[in-house]
Amino acid sequence: xxxxxxxxxxxxxxxxxxxxxxxxxxxxxxxxxxxxxxxxxxxxxxxxxxxxxxxxxxxxxxxxxxxxxxxxxxxxxxxxxxxxxxxxxxxxxxxxxxxxxxxxxxxxxxxxxxxxxxxxxxxxxxxxxxxxxxxxxxxxxxxxxxxxxxxxxxxxxxxxxxxxxxxxxxxxxxxxxxxxxxxxxxxxxxxxxxxxxxxxxxxxxxxxxxxxxxxxxxxxxxxxxxxxxxxxxxxxxxxxxxxxxxxxxxxxxxxxxxxxxxxxxxxxxxxxxxxxxxxxxxxxxxxxxxxxxxxxxxxxxxxxxxxxxxxxxxxxxxxxxxxxxxxxxxxxxxxxxxxxxxxxxxxxxxxxxxxxxxxxxxxxxxxxxxxxxxxxxxxxxxxxxxxxxxxxxxxxxxxxxxxxxxxxxxxxxxxxxxxxxxxxxxx
Ligand code: MG
Numbered sequence: 001x002x003x004x005x006x007x008x009x010x011x012x013x014x015x016x017x018x019x020x021x022x023x024x025x026x027x028x029x030x031x032x033x034x035x036x037x038x039x040x041x042x043x044x045x046x047x048x049x050x051x052x053x054x055x056x057x058x059x060x061x062x063x064x065x066x067x068x069x070x071x072x073x074x075x076x077x078x079x080x081x082x083x084x085x086x087x088x089x090x091x092x093x094x095x096x097x098x099x100x101x102x103x104x105x106x107x108x109x110x111x112x113x114x115x116x117x118x119x120x121x122x123x124x125x126x127x128x129x130x131x132x133x134x135x136x137x138x139x140x141x142x143x144x145x146x147x148x149x150x151x152x153x154x155x156x157x158x159x160x161x162x163x164x165x166x167x168x169x170x171x172x173x174x175x176x177x178x179x180x181x182x183x184x185x186x187x188x189x190x191x192x193x194x195x196x197x198x199x200x201x202x203x204x205x206x207x208x209x210x211x212x213x214x215x216x217x218x219x220x221x222x223x224x225x226x227x228x229x230x231x232x233x234x235x236x237x238x239x240x241x242x243x244x245x246x247x248x249x250x251x252x253x254x255x256x257x258x259x260x261x262x263x264x265x266x267x268x269x270x271x272x273x274x275x276x277x278x279x280x281x282x283x284x285x286x287x288x289x290x291x292x293x294x295x296x297x298x299x300x301x302x303x304x305x306x307x308x309x310x311x312x313x314x315x316x317x318x319x320x321x322x323x324x325x326x327x328x329x330x331x332x333x334x335x336x337x338x339x340x341x342x343x344x345x346x347x348x349x350x351x352x353x354x355x356x357x358x359x360x361x362x363x364x365x366x367x368x369x370x371x372x373x374x375x376x377x378x379x380x381x382x383x384x385x386x387x388x389x390x391x392x393x394x395x396x397x398x399x400x401x402x403x404x405x406x407x408x409x410x411x412x413x414x415x416x417x418x419x420x421x422x423x424x425x426x427x
Pocket of ligand 1: 168
């Protein structure tokens with residue numbers, strides 16, 4: 001939730017008006033709570049700006065989400081429903097749901113898109129519609145290692161999706177999951193035709209193109225990028241137990257060379273998806289992605305009996321709702337919920353400089369991150385009563401709020417004769 005602090009900066013300078021303004025702010029929050037911003041409303045249509053996939057307004061971002069399992073995988077793919085999408089958005093704070101649309105595999109008994117296009121289209125549209133209704137992004141992923149074999153169908157499918165959904169900022173097209181040994185020139189040739197189909201219906205939503213060797217040879221794309229499209233990024237995939245610093249180095253080099261990257265799939269495990277669950281290496285990767293403003297999507301939402309699944313075996317979508325999670329699932333849920341709290345902190349402003357309050361929600365020590373000296377911190381309860389007040393006269397002051405009861409408060413900072421107010425939550 002964003003607060004318009006301009007009014008309060010003006011009116012809160014004379015201390016006698018503080019109570020009135022806190023009341024006004026309480027009313028403002030009350031109104032906004034009923035129409036809380038969705039993820040897509042907050043960030044808009046994602047947009048490539050130089051080496052970054054940014055918010056529509058150009059702000060650098062690193063958002064996190066979840067990938068469904070192969071849509072042609074039988075029982076373990078029964079997470080293609082609104083229950084799952086809503087739970088991932090509400091409970092996991094997921095910004096993306098990725099649809100891994102199965103194309104054609106030797107093991108799928110004809111259930112992939114090539115053999116069963118009507119059934120697969122209905123399946124993926126259920127998830128797309130749920131994501132749009134929920135206000136999160138949906139990545140439509142052509143989930144095959146051999147997309148070039150099915151180029152006409154890919155063109156047809158993506159053109160249809162672009163016509164149906166291209167006016168929605170929620171939609172992201174991932175046109176080739178993971179090439180393996182195909183030369184980059186072949187991938188570019190495939191991509192050109194699929195992109196042309198999408199752009200005939202949708203001029204502007206983000207398109208993501210796979211890179212050779214399971215999306216790890218990002219340098220080949222950086223050396224010879226696809227030109228002429230207004231909103232095109234490339235894929236990088238990693239599995240934390242198998243791929244380490246060498247791939248982070250390669251990623252940064254490709255960004256330095258000018259292409260924007262998106263981790264549409266990663267695992268906390270060995271690259272097979274099974275074995276090697278590695279929270280230590282996973283955390284190194286997640287920190288790297290956040291520091292470098294790269295968005296990322298965890299593989300995978302299923303109850304298949306393997307370590308990269310987030311739900312315990314054979315528990316189904318109800319198991320997800322019940323919190324019956326694997327070790328990897330618990331790790332990712334904790335990570336995504338914690339980072340959401342940080343991202344939810346409202347920036348507020350004095351003299352045009354942003355100030356942050358961390359952490360928020362806060363249990364004991366609240367820190368103010370500012371580039372200039374703060375004179376005082378005042379905390380008000382929701383009736384406008386001062387419950388804590390401290391003269392600080394320092395950059396980046398801290399305040400112990402352990403004495404406060406759990407609940408919501410207004411925090412007011414004053415500096416250089418100006419004031420600003422934001423909401424904090426004590427737990
Ligand atoms: Mg569009």
